[in-house]
Amino acid sequence: MNLSGDDRSETELSSLSSNFDSLESADNYGNTEYLDVKDLVVNKAELKKINENLERVICKELNRQQNKLSVDKETLLKHTCGILKNHVQLPDNQVINIKNSKKVTLGNTVNIVENIILKNENGQVECNSKENGNSKNCFYMKRRQDWLAKKMSVDEFDHMKHPVRYVIICHTATNEFYTYMENVETMCVIQDFHISSMGWQDIGYNFCIGCDGNIYEGRGWDYCGSHTLGYNRCSIGISFIGCFLNHLPPATALKRCKELIDYGIKIGKIHLDYELIGQCQCRPFLSPGEKLFEEISTWKQFNPDIKNTDPCIYSTI
Secondary structure, three states, rough: OOOOEEEEEEEEHHHHHHHHHHHHOOOOOOOOOOOOOOOOOHHHHHHHOOOOOOHHHHHHHHHHHHHHHHHHHHHHHHHHOOOOOOOOOOOOOEEEEOOOOOOOOOOOEEOOOOEEEEEEEEEEEEEOOOOOHHHHHHOEEOHHHOOOOOOOOOHHOOOOOOOOEEEEEEEEOOOOOOOHHHHHHHHHHHHHHHHHOOOOOOOOOOEEEEOOOOEEOOOOOOOOOOOOOOOOHHHEEEEOOOOOOOOOOOEEEEHHHHHHHHHHHOOOOOEEEEEEHHHHHHOOOOOOOHHHHHHOOOOOOOOOOOOOOOOOOOOOO
């Protein structure tokens, strides 16, 4: 047998086999060092001690990180107006002071710079407007930037003469959606269709209302729409996002429409004695859909006397 390049006698090999412990001192065999097997054995008690030490180190680090997060959270709360969760019930009309805050985000609205008032009843948010000097003069809705609208050149639009005489209810004849993001996408699609296919400068409606309960600003209060030929200069066009031939929009959406009309009266954009009509009364369209038209015909100041004489052949968005 050859061992590390040297020939050894049978007696020597037998001696090595019978007394393995002697390998610890046998370092002269071909300059090969041998490690005692006992050195590789970890005592069970020592292993337990190592595990305990490791657990202590891990727990200590976790506690340190947790404490750091708590400190960071407290610091964050001191520099913002607060964190509101759905299950927390706050007193109605509670004012949150954000005077010293650099950036405040509320839902999809960012960079709020004025105090806000919570309205728990319907989820509205009003702001203390420096321009108007009265919190009641700021009606919450999704502004054009909130739904990623293309910029419009105001020089290309005719200004509305206020207060307008008519409020015209339409529907978009599209699918209806119950989330903010889906309605944002739909608003962009409608705007593209009105610009590219209809040849208009912008989305035709003054306002749209989604099944998510949000009001989406179109051309707004001050610019003539392109929703109902012959009435655009003397009306505010409000369109429900969806197709309402056989069913109604959610109650929340209907309520928001009424609130929008009342607010328009309050700020002098809509005449106190306005007339409410459906788009189908003015043009040969199915809009706002049979079921929705039946609903608005029960609202105050609905005028049933205006009738379209042209045959209805299609509906538009």
